[in-house]
Amino acid sequence: MLTLLLLGFQSHAQNGDEMQLKRIYDAALTDGKAYDWLNHLSNQIGGRLSGSLEAQRAVEYTKVQLESLQLDRVWLQPVMVPKWVRGTPEFAYMETSPGITSTVPIRALGGSVATPLGGLKANVIEVKGIEDLRALGENKIGGKIVFFNRPMDPTKISTFEAYSGAVDQRYSGAEEAAKFGAIGVIVRSLNLRLDDFPHTGSMSYGDTAEGDRIPAAAISTNAAEMLSTTLKLNPETKFYFKQHCKQFDDVQSYNVIGEIKGSTHPDEIIVVGGHLDSWDLGDGAHDDGAGCVQSMEVLRLLKLSGYIPKRTIRAVLFMNEENGLRGATEYAVKAKANNENHIFALESDAGGFAPRGFSFESSDTHLKRVHGWKPLFKPYQIHLFEKGHSGADIAPLKNGDNVLAGLRPDSQRYFVHHHAANDTFEHVNKRELELGAAAMASLVYLFDKYGVEPAATLGN
Incomplete structure (x- = not known):
């Protein structure tokens, strides 16, 4: 009888998760905002080289957009960054x-x-x-x-x-x-x-x-x-x-951060992010405007779907990934100083192409549980769940207990545009960008709902 009760409970939970993922995907594909945000970043601001006026304008714009989502908190985290000018x-x-x-x-x-x-x-x-x-x-x-x-x-x-x-x-x-x-x-x-x-x-x-x-x-x-x-x-x-070209003295810039406070475990933090800076040759649409707007969209989709997070969920738009990782380093230093407990971090920095899955830096036990979620993602053609690199900006958060992950889109066209003048908005497909945001929001939802067990309790 107990076995039947457990199977019934698991089936009910699975059905609930299926419904939540469908709500997320439906919202992303019918009422998404990521493409509009990217349009502004790319075509109204342009390439956002660390320390530039365009980078500062991107900071101001994304802060305003996060504030419009009526999150629990939005703030700028100061960070000194290098200023190199092409001339x-x-x-x-x-x-x-x-x-x-x-x-x-x-x-x-x-x-x-x-x-x-x-x-x-x-x-x-x-x-x-x-x-x-x-x-x-x-x-x-x-x-x-x-x-x-x-x-x-x-x-x-x-x-x-x-x-x-x-x-x-x-x-x-x-x-x-x-x-x-x-x-x-x-x-x-x-x-x-x-x-x-x-x-x-x-x-x-x-x-x-x-x-x-x-x-x-x-x-x-x-x-x-x-x-x-x-x-x-x-x-x-x-x-x-x-x-x-010329290297100037460091200047002040910012990480842009927005968060939804957790309802039952507010001290457990989930981060989703990309890097706001880009090279100056194109407009940084794929690298990494796409990752930034997808991360912002994760928060919006969770709110729009009616989900109330158990844990605190943050979108972090990191500054200076391209030539220094200063934003990522500063964020991790502040997190450690504040004794923050980051249980899961997800990064999108591989372009806005069709999502294929995720790579994880985690224990085998955590990866096995992720594999148990594969049936939930199958209807959305997400099939890749494997160990591998997560992302440069979230790497400093790794502590042995948490799980880090990277969104893995189809990569075959990425290096056609990477760091070049043709990394521009018209090369981003709206539907593919939205599917990536929905996949990220779905994975964040699952980690928020089920949490992460500390390594000491896993026995591996």
Whole structure:
């Protein structure tokens, strides 16, 4: 009899969860606000580079929108962020012989120093990765521009895995090339498609002295192919580029936070978030305007569906993910100082494409319970529930007891737009964006309803 009662209770709970997820999805697909919010962020504000006027306007706009949802609390969390400015447009060309040139599209990497005022011209040496520098040595690299030309691996079905396998040359290429006497660095854009859009992104000089830092720029994939072919035909080809970027002192910005207070466990906090800053080449629609408006929409959908959260649910729009993670670091520091108990955090930072599922940083026991929710998501074509990376902005919250998760949309088109001038609003599909927001709200609902058991009680 007890077994029958338990089965009946579980069936009733499952039916209740099915109904709640349907309410969430129906609201997202018929009365969603995420697409309108993204339209404003993208087309009225534009690229939101950390420390810029556009970033500040985005802070002000999203705060007002969160306040309009009549949440229990909305506030700005101050954070000092780096201010790097691109300056006047970059210019570059290949010179196969004196006076015979072909212009190529480049964009300075975020954090790079400028070239000399008149630009920089030198012979080029092509490498496939940082390890090639050591094999070539200073005799072959000194006084030249290093051209890093390792493509993303097209055989990797996960484009994020392909990205991870190539990003070191962008991030550390200038630092490493300078050790062998290079005077500049050109890096193949991290894009699986051949096109004419250079893709910027963060880079680091490590502990290189300021006076020894060399300029670094990304070159489009089409131009990288052309430069590589030209060098094979004419190894004496020279490359010229000019950029005027500059690093300024840190400035104050903000994380934007809105929360619904929990009704029965207010001290247990659930976070859903994305990063409000973006690169300046496009308008940051996919990276990561989409994640921000989806996170805001989670709170709105829960309220609209009539659900009263047991736990405190926060939407956090982090500042400075792209070139510093200052917002994420500050949020985690403040959370620890305030002794806050974050039991679950969910991040959307993989574009506004059709959702496929979630990746989790959790214990096997928690993951097993998530797998038990798979039938609830099956009608919505959400099928991926696996261990994996959650997100850069929520990573500092990891403590061994909580669960971190990342929304995983279809990734095949993401790196066509990532950090490039074509990361714009028209490339975001309204329905796909709404489906992602609904999937996030559904997962937040389930974690709020059922909670997270501390590691000490799980026995694993």
